[in-house]
Amino acid sequence: MKRRFVLAGLAAHVAITGGCVSAEFGGDEEPPRPTEITGYDYETGVDTSVEMPDGPVITADRERAAVSVKGVAPYGSARCGYLDGHAPSYDADESKLSISVTAEQDRSGERPCEDDMGGDSYRFVVWFDRGVPAVVDAREPFETQATEEF
Numbered sequence: 001m002k003r004r005f006v007l008a009g010l011a012a013h014v015a016i017t018g019g020c021v022s023a024e025f026g027g028d029e030e031p032p033r034p035t036e037i038t039g040y041d042y043e044t045g046v047d048t049s050v051e052m053p054d055g056p057v058i059t060a061d062r063e064r065a066a067v068s069v070k071g072v073a074p075y076g077s078a079r080c081g082y083l084d085g086h087a088p089s090y091d092a093d094e095s096k097l098s099i100s101v102t103a104e105q106d107r108s109g110e111r112p113c114e115d116d117m118g119g120d121s122y123r124f125v126v127w128f129d130r131g132v133p134a135v136v137d138a139r140e141p142f143e144t145q146a147t148e149e150f
Contacts, residue, residue: 031062033095034128038065042085046070046123056099056138058148067097067132069124073140075103078118079111083141088126095134099124103141 056071075081084104090097101122105113124138132150139145 032131033092034065034090034131034133035092036129037088037090037097038127038129040088040124040126042122042124044083044120044122046121055144056101056140056146058136058138058146060132060136060148060150062132062150065128065130065132067126067128067136069099069126069136069138070122071101071138071140072119072121073101073103073142073144074117074119075105075141076117077105077113078116080105080107080109080113081118082106083120083122085122085124088124090126090128090133097126097133097136099126099136099138101138101140 056069059068060066061068073083075083082104084102086100086102088097088099101124107113135147135149137145137147
């Protein structure tokens with residue numbers, strides 16, 4: 001009699017938790033996707049690995065509902081050039097985040113721009129209301145880009 005009670009309890013436990021384990025560990029359920037960007041941060045001169053690959057490196061943190069893009073990109077004229085991070089755009093219908101970093105020049109100073117190349121490291125972090133986008137597209141100066149699917 002006790003054996004039936006234990007087996008019935010075990011069967012009920014497996015039936016209750018079986019769906020949870022499947023969804024958490026690669027089940028067919030689609031992860032929640034964001035509906036909007038809640039904030040973002042862009043900075044240059046960040047610590048990056050010396051061996052950065054060509055193009056942006058894209059990572060996602062589902063628990064923090066955040067996407068990070070970092071890289072090292074060139075710009076014209078070490079004297080007056082800089083990297084500019086444009087406001088990220090998110091298409092909720094496509095679940096696609098687009099990030100763009102461009103090379104710019106500030107010619108307002110007294111020192112003239114020179115005909116050389118400069119470069120800098122950068123990091124973009126974008127936070128969402130929940131989850132992460134299915135697709136992240138990041139573009140750097142001189143047609144360098146990367147796309148990741150999550």
